[in-house]
Amino acid sequence: MSPRIGESGSAALKNEEYPEEDKKGELVNLAEYREDKENKESQEDSAENVETKKPADVEALKAEVASSGENLAQAEESRDDALEKIKKVLPDAKMPDNIATEGKAQQAEHAEKVEGCVDAMLAEGKESSEALIFKAEAKIDVNDAKTESRAKKIGGAIVTGIGKVGEWMSGDPGKKIMTGVGFVATAIGGPVAIGKRLARGLVIKSPEIAKKLGAKEDGKIVSGLEKAAKFTKEASAVGVGKRATGLVEGAQAKFAEKKAKQFEAMPPKEQAALLEKFDGSTMSRLEKIMTSKKTAIAIGIAAGVLVTMMAGSAMGSILEGNIPIPTNIHEHVADSIPNEQVAAAAEQHADAASSAGQTANKGSFKFSEIRKEHHVDGNIMEKAREADAANFVKQAKEAMQASTGNIHENVSDNVEIKHEDLVKDTSPMEASKPKNDIASTLNSMKKPIVNDSHFEHNDHPIVKTPEAAPVPHEQVVQASQEKVVSAEPKAAQVAENHAHQPEKQPMASHKEAPLGSSFDARKVVNLPGAEKISIDVLKENPLVAEKLERFQGAAQQYLGQAGKPQIGETWDHYAKRVAQGVQKIGIDPDKLINRVI
């Protein structure tokens, strides 16, 4: 109640708090009076709302979403910009917790507005597909607004350029974006997966649907079957060719028929257990295996086919308890490559997935913990993806065990191989080679280099080397430099490098694997005497510089920092080192060479 004119606020309040009855001497409980009054006011408000409240205006809500998205984008851009500036001085700087929390709150607020608008659209009778598209676009708009904000800070032609990207992509040159190979197509591997994820998200998150599906909590129950089918359905919608469509449909039908029978034969309890296991996070992890690393290389049509095939076969494999997804991916890639360019990218894609799958078997750190840091360092995100893959495989195994009992008994993926057995395989020549300084150092420590190997999946030995005592880094560097002219790195050196950096080289083998018979570094650099010339010098030669860069790029994709040439390292040494490195993680070195030439 507002104070009347000529009356102080406190006087007015006093009159309100002590009504007429009190003045007449009746006992009044002030607290009760206030409570009654508040209740009455609340009832009045409700009545008023009933009279005046109108159905939510979707257009007004959309405008709110747009405005909120704009604000969110600008705030995010400012925060990111500030952090980038700080990181120029302090490379390890992270977003302060309070600012990160504030950012999350803003994101949540915006997401709530989006959801509110989606609800209003559905209530208004809009089609769910329209709501889905709105939801997706609202989120994409935030991303765009953030980019535009960044571009405006730069100013100039880049603002014009990004303003015309839409036109570019729908024009003649841009058509290649959606169907061919190119830098924009490079990016499309991501959206394909995102689109599926988003669509799935709407299905999972819709309370109505979740309840109709019998979910106790929203978003808990969505079957692996349905998701896998959704993968195939949506990927095929990206626009695959006739042959590709046939493959997709074939896989989908075969997969669906087999799995549906299996699934439906299960008792309800087992079904529920399986469904619970294959919740959003698990599927998301599957996606990350497929979208990690070089999946960004996946291209237009091929991306749809590959992702589809991978999703179908991967989920099929998981449901059967066969975890080595990358093997299947390779098989499908071989069957679904429309042309040479696509084949090359597909090969890379498959290799990457294979690599990620192998990494998945390592099982180490938690994705959620590392993900928090991905703003800070792209490499950390990479690690997170790998770790996430590890968690995924672990969970998939658990799901299988929970739902199908001893299915793993039929999968020979836990064959224990003792160190002694591996040592027996070492060739006499290898054993008789003189030890270098570091090998001697390691021997003097009397620590086993390989102490507990076993095959997990994919037939690649996983070697645990946590007990290898650290050797001063300087010794490694020194030894590496000494060995630059060596034609063949010794087995002990490889092993000891693993001992130094177990976290970077977990897939160690205690001996060198022989290179494939067709491996020939001259396919990349075919200059007389090049094998004894250092990489740095060779890179000055325009005839081979580009190939070397590509080779190094590919090597780093597989091996990380270990894929970089060392200072003064000769081409011959580097090529063999990389080839042996990739071979250790199950990649055919010839493929790497073929990708470069």
Add this chain to the structure above:
Amino acid sequence: MNDAQGQTIQQKVRDEFGFDDLSDEKQQALVQKMAESIVKRVLVDAYIKLADDKKAEFDQMMENITAQEPAVVEAFLRENVAEYETIIENAIADLKKHLGEAGE
């Protein structure tokens, strides 16, 4: 499992949610919008990393972007931006982050 429960969850979702209504065309449009968003981010972030003389060259490309072949733009950026792949990956990751809550 009774008959109603026997209906696959996939069918239920399709029937109840009407997901089939999301036509191929609409899905493609959505995917294109996502790709656009990533491309914009890649262009901006790559521009930031370019050397000054290369920025001038890239400006010319951007002024007339609709006439540019994607492969040419890609080749230019790949040649002149060392962290090009990382930029793409980050752009995808950022879009995923924005879309994340929809799928998690």
